[in-house]
Amino acid sequence: MNEEQVWLEQARQGDKDAFGKIIEAYQTPVYNLAYRMLNNAGEAEDAAQEAFIRAFTRLSSYDPHHKFSTWLLSITSNYCIDQLRKRRAILLSIDEPLAPHPALMSDKTAAPEAQMVQGEQQELVQALLQELAPDYREAVVLRYWYEMSYEEIAEVMDTSVSAIKSRLFRARKQLAEIGVVKGLHPVTEGVAV
Numbered sequence: 001m002n003e004e005q006v007w008l009e010q011a012r013q014g015d016k017d018a019f020g021k022i023i024e025a026y027q028t029p030v031y032n033l034a035y036r037m038l039n040n041a042g043e044a045e046d047a048a049q050e051a052f053i054r055a056f057t058r059l060s061s062y063d064p065h066h067k068f069s070t071w072l073l074s075i076t077s078n079y080c081i082d083q084l085r086k087r088r089a090i091l092l093s094i095d096e097p098l099a100p101h102p103a104l105m106s107d108k109t110a111a112p113e114a115q116m117v118q119g120e121q122q123e124l125v126q127a128l129l130q131e132l133a134p135d136y137r138e139a140v141v142l143r144y145w146y147e148m149s150y151e152e153i154a155e156v157m158d159t160s161v162s163a164i165k166s167r168l169f170r171a172r173k174q175l176a177e178i179g180v181v182k183g184l185h186p187v188t189e190g191v192a193v
Helices: 003-012 016-038 041-057 068-087 112-131 134-144 150-157 161-181
Strands: none
Touching (some): 003 016, 016 041, 016 068, 016 134, 068 134, 068 150, 112 161, 134 150, 134 161, 150 161
16 A cells, blocks of 8 residues: 555545645646636636545545546546636636746746747647637646546546547647637647647
């Protein structure tokens, strides 16, 4: 039994300190997923907190035969999708600049020119992601940022592997079309799609 499994077992028995260790281990991937989906640092923090609360209260439903990270990211992505659905009724300004994720900010020791190029690429990637439908965005983020297999993504998104392949194909096509319309290279810069 590895350390994570010990923490999970202790947390399932109500040990909040053990669950605190789980939070420490997964806070970055949970926050990053929420940020990529919601594109708002404050909302991503709230979503991450809510995901951990939901995970703790539903630990009894976790199946240890599956990866815990997949289960936790599934909770996170489902919460984010709910938030995106609520957002549809609110009109947001298209002219607002998109800030890159703080964890993706370039290394301070890098040359200023390299920092600027990296920052521009990150803003471009985030802007392109925001053009995708939530289901496509979620599949792209899970595949290319979290390097999940098609099977893991299908489990997180509660769908079939063929549906995931289809969503990723359509998302790549849509990203390429957006890139052409915006005068970018047909293969989107900064995203290995």
